[in-house]
Amino acid sequence: MSEAAAAAKPLPVVPFLKIPEAGDPYLEGQKCGVCGAIFLGERSTCSSCGARDKLEAFRLANQGTLHVYSIVHRSFPGIDVPYVSAIVDLEGGGTVKGNLINIEPDPEKIQMGMPVEVVYQDALGRKDREGNSYLSYFFQPRG
Amino acid sequence: MSDVYVLGIDMIKFGRFPEKTVPQLGATAALMALDDAGLKIQQMEAVCCGNLGQAGGMVGQRVLQEIGQTGVPVVNCANACATGATAFREAWMSIKAGVYDLVLAVGVEQMGRGLLGGAGGGSGIPKEGLLGSGTMPAVFAEAGMEHSRKYGTSFEQFAKVSVKNHHHSTMNSKAMYQIETPLETVMNAEMIAYPNTKLMCSVNVDGAAAAVLASESKARELGLGRAVKVKASVLTSDPWQERDLVMPDVNSCTRLAAKAAYEMAGLGADDVDLVELHDCFATAEILHYENLGLCGDGEAGKLIDEGQTALGGRVPVNVSGGLLSKGHPLGATGIANIYEVSTHLRGEAGERQVENARIGMTHVIGLGSACAIHLLEKVN
Ligand SMILES: [Zn+2]
Numbered sequence: 001m002s003e004a005a006a007a008a009k010p011l012p013v014v015p016f017l018k019i020p021e022a023g024d025p026y027l028e029g030q031k032c033g034v035c036g037a038i039f040l041g042e043r044s045t046c047s048s049c050g051a052r053d054k055l056e057a058f059r060l061a062n063q064g065t066l067h068v069y070s071i072v073h074r075s076f077p078g079i080d081v082p083y084v085s086a087i088v089d090l091e092g093g094g095t096v097k098g099n100l101i102n103i104e105p106d107p108e109k110i111q112m113g114m115p116v117e118v119v120y121q122d123a124l125g126r127k128d129r130e131g132n133s134y135l136s137y138f139f140q141p142r143g
Numbered sequence: 144m145s146d147v148y149v150l151g152i153d154m155i156k157f158g159r160f161p162e163k164t165v166p167q168l169g170a171t172a173a174l175m176a177l178d179d180a181g182l183k184i185q186q187m188e189a190v191c192c193g194n195l196g197q198a199g200g201m202v203g204q205r206v207l208q209e210i211g212q213t214g215v216p217v218v219n220c221a222n223a224c225a226t227g228a229t230a231f232r233e234a235w236m237s238i239k240a241g242v243y244d245l246v247l248a249v250g251v252e253q254m255g256r257g258l259l260g261g262a263g264g265g266s267g268i269p270k271e272g273l274l275g276s277g278t279m280p281a282v283f284a285e286a287g288m289e290h291s292r293k294y295g296t297s298f299e300q301f302a303k304v305s306v307k308n309h310h311h312s313t314m315n316s317k318a319m320y321q322i323e324t325p326l327e328t329v330m331n332a333e334m335i336a337y338p339n340t341k342l343m344c345s346v347n348v349d350g351a352a353a354a355v356l357a358s359e360s361k362a363r364e365l366g367l368g369r370a371v372k373v374k375a376s377v378l379t380s381d382p383w384q385e386r387d388l389v390m391p392d393v394n395s396c397t398r399l400a401a402k403a404a405y406e407m408a409g410l411g412a413d414d415v416d417l418v419e420l421h422d423c424f425a426t427a428e429i430l431h432y433e434n435l436g437l438c439g440d441g442e443a444g445k446l447i448d449e450g451q452t453a454l455g456g457r458v459p460v461n462v463s464g465g466l467l468s469k470g471h472p473l474g475a476t477g478i479a480n481i482y483e484v485s486t487h488l489r490g491e492a493g494e495r496q497v498e499n500a501r502i503g504m505t506h507v508i509g510l511g512s513a514c515a516i517h518l519l520e521k522v523n
Contacts, residue, residue: 070336072280072335073335073336085276098273098274126269
C-alpha cells in the first residue's frame with residue numbers, strides 16, 4: 001500500500017454513499033420532480049415517467065424496514081458465508097440492498113417488516129488494487 | 144396476417160458435452176427439427192439463432208457451416224434466459240410479416256458449472272457479500288420471500304415444486320436427471336440461498352433445441368398432419384417498479400406478457416391444459432402460478448399443496464421436469480419448452496402425456512428483464 005493511500009480517507013463503496021468533509025456519511029437518492037420516483041445514483045432522465053432534468057438529489061433516511069431477505073450460504077470463491085442479503089425500504093422513500101448484520105443468519109430470527117437502521121463501516125477490510133480502503137453501508141436491527 | 148405453425152421441433156437430450164462445440168450442438172438440434180418436419184435446410188428461407196455464451200460469435204452462421212450454407216439471412220439473438228424464445232419469436236414475426244414462409248429457429252447453449260450472477264465487477268472492490276447478494280439463487284430467494292411475506296408461503300411449499308418437477312423428469316429421457324427427490328431430500332440438501340436449497344436451483348447443462356416454423360399457406364401445402372398452431376407470441380421488458388433497481392422484478396413483465404398473450408389468442412387461463420414455465424428456482428415457479436393467472440393471487444401455495452400442477456392435476460406445470468431437473472441451457476430453454484408443449488399437443492409425450500391437451504403455454508424470463516410467452520394449439 002502506498003503512503004498516500006494509507007493516509008487517505010476511505011472511498012465510498014458506491015457513488016450514492018456520500019462522505020461529506022464535515023458530518024456523518026449518508027446515502028443519497030434522486031427524486032423525480034414530476035412523478036416522485038426515487039433512484040439511487042446520478043441520472044438525468046426518469047425511467048418511470050421519462051421526464052428529463054427533473055431529478056433532484058436528497059438525503060435518504062437511515063431508518064427503514066426490512067422488506068425481504070435471503071440467507072446466502074454459497075457464494076463466489078473468497079466470499080465469506082453465511083450472510084444475510086437484505087432489501088430495505090427506507091423511511092421517506094428509497095429501497096436499498098445490502099448486508100443485514102448483527103443478527104443471527106437464521107430465518108427464525110429474522111422478521112420481514114422489522115425495523116432496521118443504516119450503519120456505516122469499513123467494507124469488510126476489502127481494498128482495491130491501489131490499496132484504498134472503502135466505507136460501506138450495512139443494515140442492523142433497530143431497537 | 145398469416146397464422147404461423149410449427150411443422151417440426153425437437154431437442155437433444157440435455158447433458159454435459161464438453162467435447163462438442165456450440166455450433167455442433169445447435170446443428171444436431173436443427174437437423175432433428177428438419178427431420179421432424181420432413182424438410183431440408185435448402186427449404187429454409189431464414190434462420191434465427193439464440194445463444195448467450197457466444198453472443199458475438201455468429202453461432203447461427205456456424206450452425207449453417209455444419210449443416211448447409213445456403214446463403215439465407217441469419218439473425219443471432221441474445222436476450223438472457225429468454226434468448227431461445229426470442230429467436231423463435233423473431234422467426235414467427237418474419238412469417239407474420241409475410242416476408243418468409245419457412246424459417247428455422249435454433250436455440251443452443253454450452254454452460255459452465257457453478258453460480259450464475261454478477262460478482263460485482265467494475266471499479267473499486269467486489270460488492271458480493273458486502274452489499275447483499277447478486278447471485279441468482281439469492282435474487283430468486285428474495286423474490287420468493289416477497290411471496291412468503293404477503294401470503295405466508297413456506298419453505299416446504301417452495302420445496303414441493305422441486306419434488307414435483309424432479310418426479311416429472313423421471314418420465315422424460317431427454318431431461319438431464321431422472322431421479323426422484325422426496326421432500327426431506329430437497330429440504331435437507333445443501334442450502335444455497337435460503338429458502339433455495341441446491342435441489343431447488345436449476346441445473347446448468349448443455350443443450351440445444353430447434354423448430355421449423357411455417358406460414359399457413361405453406362403448412363397447408365406441406366400437410367398439417369402433426370402441426371402445432373402458434374396462437375400467441377409475446378415479448379415484454381420490465382416496466383418501472385419502485386424496487387426494481389435493487390430487486391429484479393420477474394412478476395410485472397410476466398403479468399404484462401400473460402395478459403397480452405391471452406388477448407392475442409382469444410383465450411383465458413382456464414383454457415390452458417399444460418404449462419412449461421420458468422422454474423429457474425423453485426421459488427420462481429410459485430410466483431408464476433399467479434403471474435400467469437393459473438390461480439388467484441395468494442393461492443399458489445394451495446395449488447402446489449393440492450397437487451393441481453402435478454401431472455394428473457388440474458393444470459400440469461413443467462411436466463418435462465422443468466429447468467430444475469430437465470436442465471437450463473440458457474439459449475436453448477425457450478425452444479425446448481415449446482418442444483415439450485408441442486409434444487403433448489401432438490399426443491406423443493408417452494408416459495408423461497397430459498391427457499387431451501389442446502392448449503399449452505410456455506414462459507421464460509431473462510433477468511434484466513425479458514419475458515416471452517407462447518400459446519400453442521393442437522391442430523388435428
Ligand atoms: Zn418521473
